[in-house]
Amino acid sequence: MTPHPGSLDSRRFPRSSRYHPDWVRSSISGGAHSLWLTEWLSEVIDLRPGMRVLDLGCGRGASSVFLHREFGVQVWSTDLWFSVDERAQRIRDAGVEDGVFPIHADARALPFARDFFDVVVSVDSYVYYGTDDLYLGYLARLVKPGGQIGIAGAGVVQETPVDPPSHLRHWWEPSLACLHAPEWWHRHWSRSGIVDVERADAMDEGWRLWLQWQRAVAPDNKPEIQALEADRGRYLGYVRAVARRRHDVELDDPITSVPVAYRQQPLLVGDSSTARRPDAPVPTPQERA
Numbered sequence: 001m002t003p004h005p006g007s008l009d010s011r012r013f014p015r016s017s018r019y020h021p022d023w024v025r026s027s028i029s030g031g032a033h034s035l036w037l038t039e040w041l042s043e044v045i046d047l048r049p050g051m052r053v054l055d056l057g058c059g060r061g062a063s064s065v066f067l068h069r070e071f072g073v074q075v076w077s078t079d080l081w082f083s084v085d086e087r088a089q090r091i092r093d094a095g096v097e098d099g100v101f102p103i104h105a106d107a108r109a110l111p112f113a114r115d116f117f118d119v120v121v122s123v124d125s126y127v128y129y130g131t132d133d134l135y136l137g138y139l140a141r142l143v144k145p146g147g148q149i150g151i152a153g154a155g156v157v158q159e160t161p162v163d164p165p166s167h168l169r170h171w172w173e174p175s176l177a178c179l180h181a182p183e184w185w186h187r188h189w190s191r192s193g194i195v196d197v198e199r200a201d202a203m204d205e206g207w208r209l210w211l212q213w214q215r216a217v218a219p220d221n222k223p224e225i226q227a228l229e230a231d232r233g234r235y236l237g238y239v240r241a242v243a244r245r246r247h248d249v250e251l252d253d254p255i256t257s258v259p260v261a262y263r264q265q266p267l268l269v270g271d272s273s274t275a276r277r278p279d280a281p282v283p284t285p286q287e288r289a
């Protein structure tokens, strides 16, 4: 049955459907229903009570509340763009402040200890930093060996050509180059040698849910709605990937500085006079001529 255009119900996601539509709307932080994507991701991740979970790029924190309530995990609810205080209030109001911890941090400078988490999830956020070849190595240090990293979000079900497909041109913008297909993520993570990729797939008919969400929460966003209607899942859809940190690979700490000591040397070959003594005044252009 086709859902009502303004509906946030989906029989596909029974856990998410229990959350009040007003609460879901009041925590919108991007272009997707974060609970749908979190529930979809949770189907292929081991989540057990008491586990430590990093919810990376959680926006206003609905996914963090959901993960704690649904699976009894402890969640470090971490985001860069959205106010940590607003998220903290949402967490308190949901009565989960003992298990959901709001953190303001950049995904590239995370304040957590090595091997601290059992699981990392990232919902509709990883593309903003995780396409960097070196990022997975940085993040995976924070997960215990054998722990999982899972991402889900808007993507493409097949890689787009160099020039955007003509039916998407009115909506496309350069930053959408970060949207990738499941096979891309599989290769991107596999070739790091750090993880075993367990899953990389697209949501069945995901574009319909993307369209349902847009019609429900942003009916004036005609360019995106028209793009989804024209595309009908040829490119646009929801994508997820899950990988497990390998036990047999030692991960280096990231390089944050390289210790060096300055030693003055002649600047040019065969012209040692151009090198200044440490205490010599800087020559003027006329003196140099």
Ligand SMILES: C[S@@+](CC[C@H](N)C(=O)[O-])C[C@H]1O[C@@H](n2cnc3c(N)ncnc32)[C@H](O)[C@@H]1O
Pocket (backbone or CB within 6 Å): 028, 029, 030, 031, 032, 033, 034, 056, 057, 058, 059, 060, 063, 078, 079, 080, 081, 082, 105, 106, 107, 108, 123, 124, 125, 126, 128, 129
């Ligand atoms: C499209 S929103 C999705 C938010 C939320 N997960 C959801 O599904 O509604 C993308 C999120 O990624 C976060 N993000 C982008 N770059 C980040 C970075 N470098 N470090 C941490 N979070 C980042 C933003 O703060 C934003 O909340």
